Amino acid sequence: MLTVEGLRKVYAEKGGKGLAVALNNVSFSVKEGEFFTLLGPSGCGKTTTLQSVAGLETPDAGRIAMGGEDVFSSERRIVVPPNLRNLGMVFQSYAIWPHMTVFENVAYPLRHGRRKLTETEIRKAVMQSLAMVKLDHLAERPSPMLSGGQQQRVALARALVHAPRLLLLDEPLSNLDAKLRDAMREEIRNLVKALNITTIFVTHDQVEAMGMSDRVMLMRAGEAVQLGTPEDIYKRPNSVFTATFMGRSTVVDGVVQGSARAGDEVVIGTELGLFRGIAGNAIADGGKAALILRPNAIVAGELDGNSFPATVESVTFLGDSQEVRLRSGDFPVLQVTSPYQRVEVGSSFNAWIDPAHCIIVPAEEPAP
């Protein structure tokens, strides 16, 4: 449905004469009906990518194709303007026009779009779209008199009313309070899945990304770091960055014995001892590497490899789970257990990690 190839965007730095690379050789493709997420810390280039797809930014190089037709190509010098790309978009600020009613906001894409519709057709489509987000009773309300959650629903209705071929969502949940956010997460996913509309979703929150997406592309400093299903990325991170971004973990530096390609089993020597695990990425023979220990993967076990002696330093009870701070020698390790497991502060045990749950990735390069 959507193909993005070799996207590059360089900004002149504000004030100075320097250049800031916002996107560097970003490529991905999205399948028909897929819920695809761009994930990464603030400033990594998610919005720039999304706006390039939307046509609101013109990249310096690369190609963007929708349904087999180029909408942007630096080589063929094609730039299709945003209003001709047939997209729907929900902005971070929702961008609800305050001088219009809810109805007029939603009707705008039908009034100014490519197809000419009669007033009756417009009314029908708008009310249908508003009903979809359960706001049909507020159609005539002036839009400044809406709550944040309602504004977001209006934005969603407006983005979908003209049946776009692609729905773009730029951090739509970040301005909502936590409870509403959880509800909307479900609702958005169900809605776009019911409509079977291809969606690109931007967020900096890995929980959102994992809960909603079919596939996730993790970005860092203008580059794509890893692309895969949420489970893939969580369980098979290819770098220390991915591992730590996708969830809390303990990182132990070490040196691998022998070389490995991604997916191979490999042994790493660390401060905590020797560990067998799965290489998340290619690692050179004897190269510096890091062992990733997920807090849920640590269990009590025997002391015969892939284990270390641990002392419980403190326990924090969180309800759904409990956090256990362990120490092995001088080395702190985080464990998360079921709240029903009894853990005594000061007690010692043998911590063990299944080799299938040990991830070994190349050591972190100094941040670019």
Added chain:
Amino acid sequence: MTAAVKGGIPLQRPVTVLVFAIVLALVVLPLLVLLRTSLLPAGQLPLESTDVTFANFVTLFTSKNSLTILSNTIIYAGSSTVLALVVATVLAYLTERTDMPGRFLLRTVMFTWMTIPALIVGFGWILLANPGSGVLNLWARQLFGIEGALFQIYTFPALVITTTIALVPTSFIMISGVLRNMDPQLELAGSVHGARRSTVLRSITMPLLLPGLLSSAIYMLMAVIQTFDLPLVIGMTAKVPVVSTRIYLLTAPDVGVPRYGAAGAFGVVLLALASILVWAYLRLTRVQERFRVVSGKAFRPKRVQLGAWKYPVAAAVWGYCLIMALPLLMMIWASLFPTYRPPSLETLSEASLDVYRTILENNAILRALWNTALMVVATATLTVLLCFFTGWLSVYRNDGVGRVIDALSFIPMTVPPIVMVLGILLIYLKTPLYGTVWIMVVAHVTIFLAFGTRTMATTLMQLNRELANAAMISGASWLTSLRTIVLPLIAPQAINLWLWSFAHAARDLTVPLMLMTLANTVVASTLLNLWQFPNLPGTAALAVMFSGVLLLLIVPAQIYISRRYDQD
């Protein structure tokens, strides 16, 4: 850098090119022609000659006459600025920081007063204080038996004082702003530490105010060196020529042919002078920004209790306002009698509106009224339109094009209007545009470009860009998104700018006088013609009507805006 792909949103490029070309033609062309003219031998026209000479500058800097003009200008501008600054600072302090009765009314009066054309106020002062029949002199004679003339309007000091009074409202507004942005907690901190009020004022308030006061002073200096109306109606008779009146006389002499080369040289010198002031102004306002960052948001000031001084102070302030209003009252009086009668209670019974009737039956005056209406409406509309695009481009195009347009549109800020108009006159002298209302529209739009672009840019910067983007994603073209989303959302500020351009174009004398022919007289130039004719009652009636219309249009809007701006 990688090869950038040009294009993107359609129509944006042609519109950008068009706006760029317009700005270039409006701003840069007159300046180039001006420079060229300053190097022009006597008796030639700038666009018809290739000769180059420095004689104009040599004459300017060696002739005693022109050195007098330069020193006059500097003394005139310097002394009126200092006086206006002192008066305005006192008034602003009383309004912003004390419990003086009537302080809100005072602010409205000051806002209102900026609407009255200085030319009309000048006429009023002449009626009040000319040595022969000046009302103040007559009364001094009747009441105190003072022989001769106590008040002499046609002198350098009188020119300075009338200019000061004309300048106070603007400075008042600026200094009120400075006081408002200053954090009174800093003063409070001083008092808490045991300092006396006078010490706080001297050691804390003044140093904090200084950058703001200085930048206001420079702004006013700039305003005075280019001011034209009062030096023309008072200064010429007083034999105090300044640069602006000199430029006018060189291009429109009573006898002989225009000396464009000499006018050009004066223009270049004035431009240089103004550029230095603008440079200083920009530096200082940057310092001010820094102060503002330190002091944070404006706080609600704690007002000083005037106590027993409350009513004497209020009386003095309102006495000043009465003096300020005297010239206009005088003009109203003069408009009520077909031949001028000195004010007294007995003559009041003979007052009539006959003069107004005569004025409104005069075809030349009716044409001037029509021309004025056309000129101000066209100017205001085109200014808003052009500045909407220049502002948009300077905010949203953060590439070279945006920055160049931003810089170009700032230039008119540096160029005294009389210099800009001189350049425009020289360009269009031999074209059909000369002698029409439209050449005045061109001149006004050029002069207002700097202020207008700033206003629109600030407004657009505060408008979330996603609002317009959402429209384009929804299928609207770029221009449709501007028309249906951006313009309606910035309508209050656009209307504000429209009114501002309207009022400034209406009250301006520089442009109509420099570009006047028989065909394109407007109210401002007609007022001067009637005055010089002389037709005193006619001048007065037209002046009163004109001021009335301006006040009716501008004051309600201004009161509304200052209410919104100030909710205390």
